[in-house]
Amino acid sequence: MTLAPTLSPLLLPAAGNDGFDWSFHGPKLVEALGQTLYMVSATLLVGGGLGLVLGLALYTTRRGGLLAHRGVFAVLNLVVNVFRPIPFLILLMVIAPLTVALLGTRLGSTAMVVSMSFAATFGVSRIVEQNLVAIDPGIIEAARATGASRWRIVTTLLVPEALGPLILGYTFVFVAVVDMSALASIIDGGGLGAFALDYGYKRWNFAVVWVTVAVIVVLVQLAQTLGNRLSRHVLRR
Amino acid sequence: MSPIIEFDDVTKVFESPSGPVRAVDGISLSIEPGEVFGVIGYSGAGKSTLVRLINGLERATSGRLVVDGDDVTRLTEAQLELKRRRIGMIFQQFNLFRSRTVAGNVAFPLKVAGWPKADRDRRVAELLDFVGLLDRAHDHPEQLSGGQKQRVGIARALAAQPHILLADECTSALDPETTQDVLRLLRKVNTELGVTVVVITHELDVVRSIADRVAVLENGRVAELGTVFDVFTRPTADVTRRFVGTVLHDRPRPADLDRLRRTHDGCIVTAEVRDGSTLGAVLGSAGELGVAFEIVYGGIGTLQDRSFGSLTLALDGPDAAVDALVERLRAVTPVEVAS
Numbered sequence: 250m251t252l253a254p255t256l257s258p259l260l261l262p263a264a265g266n267d268g269f270d271w272s273f274h275g276p277k278l279v280e281a282l283g284q285t286l287y288m289v290s291a292t293l294l295v296g297g298g299l300g301l302v303l304g305l306a307l308y309t310t311r312r313g314g315l316l317a318h319r320g321v322f323a324v325l326n327l328v329v330n331v332f333r334p335i336p337f338l339i340l341l342m343v344i345a346p347l348t349v350a351l352l353g354t355r356l357g358s359t360a361m362v363v364s365m366s367f368a369a370t371f372g373v374s375r376i377v378e379q380n381l382v383a384i385d386p387g388i389i390e391a392a393r394a395t396g397a398s399r400w401r402i403v404t405t406l407l408v409p410e411a412l413g414p415l416i417l418g419y420t421f422v423f424v425a426v427v428d429m430s431a432l433a434s435i436i437d438g439g440g441l442g443a444f445a446l447d448y449g450y451k452r453w454n455f456a457v458v459w460v461t462v463a464v465i466v467v468l469v470q471l472a473q474t475l476g477n478r479l480s481r482h483v484l485r486r
Numbered sequence: 487m488s489p490i491i492e493f494d495d496v497t498k499v500f501e502s503p504s505g506p507v508r509a510v511d512g513i514s515l516s517i518e519p520g521e522v523f524g525v526i527g528y529s530g531a532g533k534s535t536l537v538r539l540i541n542g543l544e545r546a547t548s549g550r551l552v553v554d555g556d557d558v559t560r561l562t563e564a565q566l567e568l569k570r571r572r573i574g575m576i577f578q579q580f581n582l583f584r585s586r587t588v589a590g591n592v593a594f595p596l597k598v599a600g601w602p603k604a605d606r607d608r609r610v611a612e613l614l615d616f617v618g619l620l621d622r623a624h625d626h627p628e629q630l631s632g633g634q635k636q637r638v639g640i641a642r643a644l645a646a647q648p649h650i651l652l653a654d655e656c657t658s659a660l661d662p663e664t665t666q667d668v669l670r671l672l673r674k675v676n677t678e679l680g681v682t683v684v685v686i687t688h689e690l691d692v693v694r695s696i697a698d699r700v701a702v703l704e705n706g707r708v709a710e711l712g713t714v715f716d717v718f719t720r721p722t723a724d725v726t727r728r729f730v731g732t733v734l735h736d737r738p739r740p741a742d743l744d745r746l747r748r749t750h751d752g753c754i755v756t757a758e759v760r761d762g763s764t765l766g767a768v769l770g771s772a773g774e775l776g777v778a779f780e781i782v783y784g785g786i787g788t789l790q791d792r793s794f795g796s797l798t799l800a801l802d803g804p805d806a807a808v809d810a811l812v813e814r815l816r817a818v819t820p821v822e823v824a825s
Contacts, residue, residue, distance in 0.1 A: 385581070388582075388584070391582075391642075394652075395594060395646070396598050397567070397594070398598075401598065410583065485628070
């Protein structure tokens, strides 16, 4: 839940205006954290998945690639280059009509997931492409020499061979998506960004801001530690 | 028996920024079933391209190339994929899948060929036993030494029971001892499984160790072709002589000859030594002709289980006597007189 951002702090009840009040702020913080986790994980799932597909397409269609195709690559490359540099705050506005068409609303966490997934797809695609390029071409040649089809190589070999670096790439994306989710809060998506904004910044209650910062730092640390461990496990070093 | 691989005027042209490059230039040669065929050449001679034409990793620009009954230059990509299941390949850098275990690497071609899981497991164990790595089945490639990695590469290449094994510089990343291990294993593949082996290399020792016949490649063309013994004991092309000179030091080079002439009196002659050569008997008669001889250079080795080499002698005595001895030597073996 969120408060309308236009509401004047002076009209609000006195509770929660000074310091971090566990009984008042606690439940709201938990709810906001839940919304953030929902937005971030849904974005990683949708945007991360689409980005993986787009990254594989970029990698395989590039010159010398398994499915090398100058035209397809040129189009994909252009699309990524057009959308990726758009600042996320502006992209939120650009995507709003699409979100309304898809969901019937531009508000709420799920609506934010649409914009965030859109933005994440293009960022992720480049990270995926970069990590796939690092695969030794000899490994792909060895697979082709066994008679494996290009489709089999793309679907069963490429991702496992680049999995270690890919996990680190997705960990990086997780942090970027947390950042995005805070920005999305401004256009009414709920989550930790909205919580810090409405209960902290707008009421000049910095205890709330700092608690939010602490929660996000812990969240990012956990994700980074998990990502590092997973990639080390996959790389066996 | 008809050849298992037959190149008929095959050419492969690559487009490069500096114009077209003819990596393989009108090559015609036949490889017989069950033989170990060596292709030797310096880097850039076109040998890597040549071997990749056989399994269609590179497509010929022109010519006909029949492999195991099919003209691979006419096959579609899908048909080639089926064809490749019957052609194993091993590589200089092994090219094992890092994401898979030793067993997983060997199982990959079997999955491609659609073998059921139980058959796959049985075949993987059989192959790892064949290459002596059964106890490493669950290790990952980076836990193995170079020689062990190449053994896994060989097991993977043989998994789907190919008729042909292509070995692309398969020992160039290995030390001499491991090289011999891997070559012994390739020999075993050839003799025990009857697989035709095509060995691409820039090392004469590799060809000498296992090949029956050899093609010497230069600038995309065959400079010389024949049995390993013939090609390397009687090289006719310059490129072959250069290769022979890298491993066989039985004949004195010009600088050696200069030194020998300074330090020895008389005539310097080099006589070939072969199985059944009777050089000793002839030299035994040197005394009665009044010629003193000294062995000043030379070496005798083995090539394809046959002796070959040469000895360089300093013959000192009256000119007529020396000439008579050289004539007697010529009667039993080729002799080269240093001028």
